[in-house]
Amino acid sequence: MMRFDLHHALPANVLDCTAAQLADVLRGPTLFDLGKPGKAPLFVSVLLHGNETSGWEAIRKLFSKYPELVNTSSILIFVGNVLSAQKGVRKLDGQPDYNRVWNGGSTPEHKLAEDVIAYADSKKPWCAIDVHNNSGPNPHYSVITDLAPATRALASTFSSLAILAKQPPGTLTQAFSDLCTSITIEAGIPADPDSSERATALIRQLLSEGKLAEGSPESLEIFDNFVRVTVEPEIANQDRTFPKLNPELDTFNFKCLPAGSLVCSLKDRSRGIRANDVEQRDVTEDYFVVEDTEVRLRQDVIISMYTRDPLIAVQDCICYFLKSIEP
Numbered sequence: 461m462m463r464f465d466l467h468h469a470l471p472a473n474v475l476d477c478t479a480a481q482l483a484d485v486l487r488g489p490t491l492f493d494l495g496k497p498g499k500a501p502l503f504v505s506v507l508l509h510g511n512e513t514s515g516w517e518a519i520r521k522l523f524s525k526y527p528e529l530v531n532t533s534s535i536l537i538f539v540g541n542v543l544s545a546q547k548g549v550r551k552l553d554g555q556p557d558y559n560r561v562w563n564g565g566s567t568p569e570h571k572l573a574e575d576v577i578a579y580a581d582s583k584k585p586w587c588a589i590d591v592h593n594n595s596g597p598n599p600h601y602s603v604i605t606d607l608a609p610a611t612r613a614l615a616s617t618f619s620s621l622a623i624l625a626k627q628p629p630g631t632l633t634q635a636f637s638d639l640c641t642s643i644t645i646e647a648g649i650p651a652d653p654d655s656s657e658r659a660t661a662l663i664r665q666l667l668s669e670g671k672l673a674e675g676s677p678e679s680l681e682i683f684d685n686f687v688r689v690t691v692e693p694e695i696a697n698q699d700r701t702f703p704k705l706n707p708e709l710d711t712f713n714f715k716c717l718p719a720g721s722l723v724c725s726l727k728d729r730s731r732g733i734r735a736n737d738v739e740q741r742d743v744t745e746d747y748f749v750v751e752d753t754e755v756r757l758r759q760d761v762i763i764s765m766y767t768r769d770p771l772i773a774v775q776d777c778i779c780y781f782l783k784s785i786e787p
């Protein structure tokens with residue numbers, strides 16, 4: 461059985477801890493309920509992925525710079541994978557991905573997620589923000605799971621770019637969109653202090669306004685992540701140095717990558733990567749050609765969330781393909 465710890469105040473010195481040090485103070489997944497009577501809370505989640513530290517850094521900066529907010533703001537803060545944060549990894553071996561367990565299921569982590577949703581639901585949050593980082597250089601952007609005007613307005617408060625994500629299933633944002641206006645923010649890479657600054661600025665703005673900003677949904681450019689590219693499990697298990705991902709693609713996030721571009725190289729001629737559409741249909745042949753050990757694009761695509769880290773590629777995915785949509 462897995463439970464989250466509930467605190468109604470910030471423990472002494474928790475704000476001194478980096479993400480990796482949190483495990484010294486917290487036992488595991490923790491919900492800080494700093495809700496105030498008669499004031500619907502903002503829900504913020506951080507560290508669903510242990511190596512994506514900007515969310516926790518944003519919370520530290522928020523309360524260090526504006527200590528009065530501890531007593532005045534109505535906020536629920538969920539700190540997710542404390543143990544993988546200690547190791548600086550997305551998740552520990554044997555753990556499910558903490559951002560794939562929010563749609564019901566049988567593991568202890570699914571139960572944990574269900575309990576967090578039930579608790580948050582009882583507090584009637586008006587807005588939910590899940591803070592993440594990309595492992596490669598991307599412009600910062602929001603991930604939304606619906607096209608409601610309020611969702612688009614919230615996303616446009618953070619960035620002019622958003623991805624409408626219908627996959628993968630089981631994300632926190634998808635689940636919370638049933639409770640309130642809910643977005644994921646991809647703040648940038650963890651090593652860049654601007655990433656947490658951006659998240660702090662958004663959270664502070666939402667706390668001070670206490671309601672959804674007007675925003676300008678029409679200024680938001682929205683992409684559909686209609687294909688997800690993953691590493692085939694058999695390849696992933698045999699050798700963690702393959703596939704060798706092309707480091708030059710890093711700079712192409714949100715840009716068009718022409719047909720013929722090298723995506724990765726494999727150990728042998730076996731098929732090592734797979735492209736799935738939103739219905740989980742295998743569309744690999746539509747997008748990739750394998751020449752010897754090299755995997756190249758068959759057609760022009762816009763890519764996002766491309767990683768050149770083979771471990772991230774195996775644990776999550778190599779990239780998504782995007783198409784621009786009009787809401």
Ligand SMILES: [Zn+2]
Nearest residue numbers: 509512592593
């Ligand atoms: Zn993440």
